[in-house]
Amino acid sequence: MTAFDLSGRLAVVTGARRGIGRAMARALAEAGADVIGVSASLEKSGSDVEKDVRAAGRGFEAIRTDFADPDAVRALGADLAGRERPVDILVNNAGTIRRAPAAEHPDTDWDTVIQVNLNAQFTLTRAVGAAMVARSHGKIIFTASLLSFQGGITVPGYTAAKHGIAGLTKALANEWAPHGVNVNAIAPGYIATDNTQALQDDQDRSRAILDRIPAGRWGRPEDLAGTTVFLASDAAAYVHGTILPVDGGWLGR
Template identity: 50%
Template sequence: MHRLFDLTGKNAVVTGGSRGLGKEIALGLAEAGANVAIISRAESPEVVKELEKFGVKAVSIAFDISNIQLHKELLNIIEEKLGKIDILVNNAGVQKRHPAVEFPQDDWQHVMNVNANAVFSLCQVFGKPMLERGQGKIINVASLLSFQGGITVPAYAASKGAVMQFTKSLANEWASKGVNVNCVAPGYMATDMNEALINDEVRSRQILERIPAGRWGTGQDMQGAVIFLASSASDYINGFTIAIDGGWLGR
């Protein structure tokens, strides 16, 4: 591996790292040489074994990221297991679908709390020691709906719009202090979250017709961009969002 992309000896945290896009991101980071802590609602020893096949240290921690008041405790637990954290990937998120006029306030608050409030808090908590050391990489997972409004997903669109915007704000303050904060924005990915769309024959066809690449994305499609943003190859990139969408936004 080219030295610019080599993550050997780095310690990374991936929220929502037990399945879907998060698992593939974690595997990509491990293959690039990083030790990885995956955060999910339940421990995932089977994923740890997959990560360890790359010769790195891996741990799985059961934690609900919506418990914002416990984020400092989470950092302490991870540092005890891995050491200082060099890379934070805020991947975990939730989705709720309702017509906007009927969207329940409870669902709105839940989506905003997990997708936006918790992500900002994790950036603060994990970012503080990075700032003290003068080095660190934070990668927030945004979405195509950071750019577009979607249909029946106003809370998700609002939360992902917030993630992209406060990523810029953090970069404005932290870039000069050695901490890079950026986003990746996955497009239509073949994951559990999009199962309803995939199973909808009409919508799935309409989506595929608009994607220049002609296919839904996969978790593996996320790996290159995340490794790039986690490595020294991206040291002069700050506050930017890379769309991983097969060309969707260009149509």
């Protein structure tokens, strides 16, 4: 057994159906954790993420929850916090994005993005985190963003939410670190997923992005795997309140 071994632990991964969330769930399973995958459209059985987890020899449970529905998120939190088998690792990865110039940005888009990317994250983490604090053990990982540090273009709601996630990570770490609960965040760079498809398809924007990334390529979801396992493991026991970029060097440019 190593400090990175997650055998016997239970991980909840939101936004687990595809992209970064699926890669995170797979990495945690390969490190030994059983996984509860949560997504608004996750298949009850037979999903790709379930196949990944079971191929690693770990248990999997699917929960469908719409993070745009505050009542559904509260119910999910109560369910997970009240289970006989406690949640050891919570990965808050669910998210959405809406693109429109700020002067034309609809209230509905703003409200949806803030609810899914920030409000729901706090609601779920409050419930699961309280149970972790009571047990004096737990790992919480948020998916932040480069836009936790920068402003972005035509995504004011997303930027505000991801700045909020960075602050929430630090605030919860301040309160919960003394109780044995690690709260940290990963800030992915430009990763080739559905959320960035519009940027990948825009030749000028894609070229400008690539020109700034020292690594010279778009990131892949599996580039987040090692960081996820690290922050979920005992190897990160003294890491609290950190927003860790995995960005191909973007922020260092």
